[in-house]
Amino acid sequence: MKNIILFLLLFTQCFYNYSQSYEFKTIVDMEATDVISQGNTGTCWSFSTSSFLESEINRLTGxxxxxxxxxxxxxxxxxxxxNYIMRQGKAQFGEGGLAHDVLNSAEKYGLVPNSVFSGLNHSETIHNHSEMVVVLNTILDTYISKPSGKVxxxxxxxxxxILDVYLGKRIDTFTYQGKTYTPKSFLEYSKIKTTDYLTLTSFTHKPYYSKFILNIPDNFSNGSFYNLPLQELVDTVNKALQNGYTIELDCDVSEKTFSSKHGIAVIPADVKDEAVSLNKICVEKDITPSYRQKEFENQNTTDDHLMHITGIVKDQNGTIYYKVKNSWGxxxxxxxxxxxxxxxxxxxxLKTISITIHKSAISKNILKNLGI
Structure with missing residues (x-):
């Protein structure tokens, strides 16, 4: 009889713990610029990384x-x-990109404030690149396929x-808060040093603590990733956030349990709980490195969206969640x-492809293991 009562008590407690509506307590919450929309474009990589750099500028300069x-x-x-022309059309050409593409652009072309280059022309108020991408693809493919075989x-x-028409001409100089800058001198003013940022990941098909090029479609620029054990990647994120650093995130958002409408992203242990988990706490799956790798290799996990991590919250059961800034408005x-x-x-x-982070937010021991 006692055993039955104990079982019922444990069952009731378990049911209570995992049938509650979410209640969140803020643990870390760093300031960030306003949430804005990328519109009808595939440029989350630029919106999220720009937001990340904006927080970095604030951290560095106030x-x-x-x-x-x-x-x-x-x-x-x-x-x-x-890249597309030189590879004779056998390369990725589209709207996607990664965090290091923003850093590469900043290093090569500098930065400018949005007030002097909005990318909106002809009285537009919402970004829409659908026509521009078709025009660019058509033009490039036409050049590649010329009968002479020469571009x-x-x-x-x-x-x-084409880029001038749709997005605007490049800027040589501009005025910001009463001072004149070039894009390169504005980068210096921002205190952003592009070489201070590292991209970290965690996969088992490459040795841990190695540096490698991750073969994903949007890595057209062949950016390198540093490979960490999964728990060290998580620990690095938690430590960085607690020490005042925000983080750029590349992840998969194709799961039914990633919901911008509900503001939640979870991995319930039982697929039957997918709908419930958007509103109520459910037991989540234990994510192992081997399971993570399997989901990546079978392409259930892909690099389809980039966002910006700015804080940590906990639910009433103490489960950690990351506060992630999106670019869908x-x-x-x-x-x-x-x-x-x-x-x-x-x-x-499970769903993170990589993070980009300032190297000073990474422990000295990990940097040593990475050979940095």
């Missing part, structure tokens, strides 16, 4: 600067076009003219956290 996402996009399209030298000029709805997602640690473990 100032918030609204960086132009589209200045980076415009310059990256030039580089993508060159005309004027393709660069044609591409630049803001909302005053209490449930959606104003355009943020609360992502559980389990979701992060």
């Amino acid at each position: 100032n918030f600067i609204d960086i132009s996402e589209m200045y980076t996009v415009r310059n990256t399209y030039s580089d993508k076009s060159w 005309s030298a004027d393709w660069k000029e044609v591409v630049e003219n 803001s909302s005053s709805d209490r449930v959606t956290h104003g355009g943020y997602i609360y992502m559980s640690e389990a979701y992060f473990k």
